[in-house]
Amino acid sequence: MHLKSNTEIQQLNKRINDLQHESVKKDAKIIELTNDIQQVKSEMNQTITQLKKQIEQCQSTCDVCTKFNDEIKHLKLEKEINEKKQNEEISKMNNDNQRLKQQLDTILTEITQLKKEFKNNKIHHIDEDKKENDSNRQLLQTKSNLTSKFNFDLFRSSFKLTNTFTGHTNWVRSIDYSTFDDCQFICSGSGDQTVRVWNVDNNKQIQSFNGHSDSVNCAKFSSYHYHYHRQNVICSSSLDETIRFWDFKHNKQLQKFNGHTDSVNGIEFSSFNDGRYLCSGSNDKTIRLWDVETSESLHIFNEHTDR
Numbered sequence: 001m002h003l004k005s006n007t008e009i010q011q012l013n014k015r016i017n018d019l020q021h022e023s024v025k026k027d028a029k030i031i032e033l034t035n036d037i038q039q040v041k042s043e044m045n046q047t048i049t050q051l052k053k054q055i056e057q058c059q060s061t062c063d064v065c066t067k068f069n070d071e072i073k074h075l076k077l078e079k080e081i082n083e084k085k086q087n088e089e090i091s092k093m094n095n096d097n098q099r100l101k102q103q104l105d106t107i108l109t110e111i112t113q114l115k116k117e118f119k120n121n122k123i124h125h126i127d128e129d130k131k132e133n134d135s136n137r138q139l140l141q142t143k144s145n146l147t148s149k150f151n152f153d154l155f156r157s158s159f160k161l162t163n164t165f166t167g168h169t170n171w172v173r174s175i176d177y178s179t180f181d182d183c184q185f186i187c188s189g190s191g192d193q194t195v196r197v198w199n200v201d202n203n204k205q206i207q208s209f210n211g212h213s214d215s216v217n218c219a220k221f222s223s224y225h226y227h228y229h230r231q232n233v234i235c236s237s238s239l240d241e242t243i244r245f246w247d248f249k250h251n252k253q254l255q256k257f258n259g260h261t262d263s264v265n266g267i268e269f270s271s272f273n274d275g276r277y278l279c280s281g282s283n284d285k286t287i288r289l290w291d292v293e294t295s296e297s298l299h300i301f302n303e304h305t306d307r
Contacts, residue, residue: 170192172189173218174219185232187221196208196209206248211253227275231247266281275292
């Protein structure tokens with residue numbers, strides 16, 4: 001009985017040893033599994049961190065894309081607005097060009113009509129001048145028949161100096177005579193850059209204009225202004241390349257024609273249409289036709305090759 005117990009005890013001890021050994025192995029396995037779990041956790045944490053960074057990068061990229069989309073929409077809107085404005089401006093320019101073309105056609109038609117009128121009046125005046133010359137020739141022939149010799153001394157002795165107007169400080173280049181409201185006037189243009197008006201009835205200078213910046217080459221009274229506007233007006237041309245109109249009753253400048261690019265040497269009002277049109281000749285080799293009423297340059301004759 002005692003031997004059996006010892007055997008059992010030995011078996012039990014062996015069993016315990018085996019269990020202890022197995023427990024040690026299991027503990028080692030648990031430790032190994034724990035380490036594996038810790039490594040997996042670490043790897044998962046790293047993966048999660050990387051995923052978070054990628055998510056943040058994606059979010060940033062999405063924000064940039066959204067910003068780009070907004071900018072693209074804004075640019076498209078600006079483009080549409082600019083295109084609309086450009087189309088409106090082009091349409092306006094086309095309308096303006098059409099209107100200018102119509103005005104140009106109208107002006108060209110008026111110029112053509114004026115040329116015809118000018119030509120007809122010129123022919124008419126040539127015929128009248130011819131008749132007048134023929135009449136004068138006949139009168140001279142009659143006088144020649146009455147007097148075989150002309151007495152020049154007697155002719156010269158019948159003329160005398162009636163008055164002298166002083167005031168200009170340089171050459172007097174041009175004078176003109178006219179009557180307004182039953183008064184006699186003389187206008188003069190000078191190298192002293194002034195236009196002066198003289199009352200013939202009382203022998204006094206009544207006005208002096210110094211608006212020109214260079215020598216005054218020509219001065220003329222305007223019958224058109226008097227007949228249609230009841231204004232006493234002188235027109236003058238100058239070395240300063242301008243043509244100016246002066247109201248000598250109210251002492252002011254009315255109009256100024258610019259266009260010539262050199263000295264304006266001569267001016268002449270039309271003998272038709274009551275002097276509405278003005279012709280000017282310049283050192284720029286051109287002759288210009290002006291409408292006094294509208295201040296427009298109607299035509300430029302530029303066939304001359306020298307001034």
